Amino acid sequence: MNARAFALIVVLAWSGAAIAQPPLPPISWTCTMHPDIVESRKGACPICRMELVPVRLAAVWTCPVHGVIDEAQPGKCRICARDLIPATRALTFTCTGHPDINQIDPGRCADGSPMAAKYTPRPHGDHNPRHGGIFFMAPDNWHHIEGTLPEAGRFRLYVYDNYTKPLSAAAARGIRGRIVKRNI
Numbered sequence: 001m002n003a004r005a006f007a008l009i010v011v012l013a014w015s016g017a018a019i020a021q022p023p024l025p026p027i028s029w030t031c032t033m034h035p036d037i038v039e040s041r042k043g044a045c046p047i048c049r050m051e052l053v054p055v056r057l058a059a060v061w062t063c064p065v066h067g068v069i070d071e072a073q074p075g076k077c078r079i080c081a082r083d084l085i086p087a088t089r090a091l092t093f094t095c096t097g098h099p100d101i102n103q104i105d106p107g108r109c110a111d112g113s114p115m116a117a118k119y120t121p122r123p124h125g126d127h128n129p130r131h132g133g134i135f136f137m138a139p140d141n142w143h144h145i146e147g148t149l150p151e152a153g154r155f156r157l158y159v160y161d162n163y164t165k166p167l168s169a170a171a172a173r174g175i176r177g178r179i180v181k182r183n184i
Contacts, residue, residue: 025056025091027104035123036162054104058091060119064130070119088125094118123162131158143167155179 029052031037031045043052061084063069063077075084095101095109096116106115129135133148133156144160159167159175167175 024106025058027054028057029053030055056091056104057122058089058119060087060089061085062087062089062126064128067121085126085128087128088122089119090122092118092120121163126164128164130160130164131156133158 029039029042031048031050031052033050034045034047037045037047037052038055038057039052042054044050045052060070060072061074062071063080063082064085065082066077066079069077069079069084070087070089071084074086076082077084092102092104093106093115094103095111095113097111098109101109101115102118103115106117109115127135127144129146129148131146131148131150133146135144135146137143138145138159142162144162144164146158146160148156148158150156157177157179159172161167161171
């Protein structure tokens, strides 16, 4: 390779022309009152008839303990070294000095800098067990439940909200259920 060709490649790489940006997730449509409603096109919410708003749903890898960690691929949490788990987040763009700016398409900030990606947790965007058990939806289709067998003869039940956050003791007091033990 001659020096001129090498210089051209260096200039292209430095200017960003040779660096491919990952494609943006497509726009989906959701209800602000019923975020579990996600449609492929604009319209009205089938529950409340409110107009749906645009959202980009991105698959990310996050820490089961540190929800501020959002990575593009699997790995370890940079805070606690736990394995990252898959989750769905809403992707918007903001300016670092102006967090009130929140738009669905990337652009440039007033100072000319590129907007930064911002990932926001979504209801039901994370269905990963937190305690090594089996994770499933409660009969109300809103709460998340995880059942574990930490040792022989012991069963533990964990109940989470729609964001996979543990319920408070006050909220958990109203939960009723039964456990049926069967020997297989």
